[in-house]
Amino acid sequence: MDINKVLIIGSGPAGYTAAIYAARADLAPILISGSEPGGQLMQTTEVENWPGEPEGILGSELMDNLKKQAERFGTRFMSDTVIDVDFSERPFKVRTNDKEFFAETIIIATGASARWLGVPGEVELKGKGMSACATCDGFFFRDKKVAVVGGGDSALEEATFLTKFASEVVVIHRRDELRASKIMQARAMENPKISFVWNTEVREVLGQERLTGLRVFNNQTNVESIMEFDGVFSSIGHKPNTDIFAGKLELDVKGYIKRRPDSASTNVEGVFVAGDVADPWYRQAITAAGTGCMAALEAERYLAARE
Numbered sequence: 001m002d003i004n005k006v007l008i009i010g011s012g013p014a015g016y017t018a019a020i021y022a023a024r025a026d027l028a029p030i031l032i033s034g035s036e037p038g039g040q041l042m043q044t045t046e047v048e049n050w051p052g053e054p055e056g057i058l059g060s061e062l063m064d065n066l067k068k069q070a071e072r073f074g075t076r077f078m079s080d081t082v083i084d085v086d087f088s089e090r091p092f093k094v095r096t097n098d099k100e101f102f103a104e105t106i107i108i109a110t111g112a113s114a115r116w117l118g119v120p121g122e123v124e125l126k127g128k129g130m131s132a133c134a135t136c137d138g139f140f141f142r143d144k145k146v147a148v149v150g151g152g153d154s155a156l157e158e159a160t161f162l163t164k165f166a167s168e169v170v171v172i173h174r175r176d177e178l179r180a181s182k183i184m185q186a187r188a189m190e191n192p193k194i195s196f197v198w199n200t201e202v203r204e205v206l207g208q209e210r211l212t213g214l215r216v217f218n219n220q221t222n223v224e225s226i227m228e229f230d231g232v233f234s235s236i237g238h239k240p241n242t243d244i245f246a247g248k249l250e251l252d253v254k255g256y257i258k259r260r261p262d263s264a265s266t267n268v269e270g271v272f273v274a275g276d277v278a279d280p281w282y283r284q285a286i287t288a289a290g291t292g293c294m295a296a297l298e299a300e301r302y303l304a305a306r307e
């Protein structure tokens with residue numbers, strides 16, 4: 001049986017940073033990159049808040065650099081997807097589509113994915129006007145009318161961003177009170193291109209070849225109506241990628257992996273966590289990288305203590 005010292009699941013900034021640290025500590029990590037190598041940053045354009053890049057850097061270039069840096073110190077990469085884990089015995093067991101891996105420590109950095117509305121028409125019209133990423137697709141809606149669904153910081157951030165391109169941005173929220181921070185609210189409310197539709201739920205995404213609008217329901221008046229749009233952005237939060245860990249690690253009510261305060265450790269000794277999969281709050285590339293570093297250092301200390 002080939003037992004790895006450190007096995008990292010996920011290839012965003014958290015996974016790659018964990019790999020850089022573990023590899024430099026001579027732990028020869030193996031990293032299983034999943035179905036979307038590079039993670040969410042591969043879908044963004046320019047990253048302007050990564051420290052040390054005063055001119056900004058493309059998300060894909062940043063991820064490529066992190067990967068090369070991890071490779072330079074001896075990380076082994078597997079482009080495969082983990083389908084099952086067994087943390088009940090040591091060494092831990094991780095199963096992918098093709099293989100089984102064994103490891104003394106695991107670092108989970110599987111990230112989070114945007115949540116979709118889950119209404120009829122949405123799947124069919126993805127990429128034809130329906131999107132969950134304003135930074136990826138906003139460019140296609142120059143001088144068009146778009147809707148953003150949601151009432152949190154992400155929704156208002158996306159709505160504000162979209163005003164760079166769209167002629168009109170309508171925020172559709174299911175309540176009459178926003179969840180977003182006051183500063184984001186003020187910025188959006190001051191923007192003449194942004195308007196709000198309150199107490200309104202999306203029932204259907206309409207269109208054949210292209211998205212043409214939404215069928216919506218006002219939950220105060222109980223009236224259903226059709227609104228015309230060229231594009232619709234779902235901005236109702238993110239879902240942590242933790243399906244394979246359910247019942248195997250402690251998760252919070254929203255499905256994020258619980259970690260001990262000020263630590264990267266989980267409720268299973270030797271299993272560590274980094275990045276958005278345990279972070280519903282900051283969700284930044286730099287915080288993901290920071291926790292990736294923490295997870296690798298803790299894995300190293302755990303291994304040293306066992307030896």
Ligand code: NAP
Pocket residue numbers: 117149150151152153154155157174175178179181235236237238280281282283
């Ligand atoms: P969020 O705060 O959870 O907000 C999600 C929004 O979507 C809520 O308004 C919610 O409505 C709505 N929603 C949820 N499910 C829905 C559904 N099925 N249909 C319609 N609406 C639905 O998520 P987020 O905006 O992605 O923010 C996540 C975290 O990141 C927050 O802590 C936020 O502060 C932070 N963040 C910060 C910034 C920033 O500071 N620049 C930017 C983005 C995100 P209800 O309000 O009715 O629940």
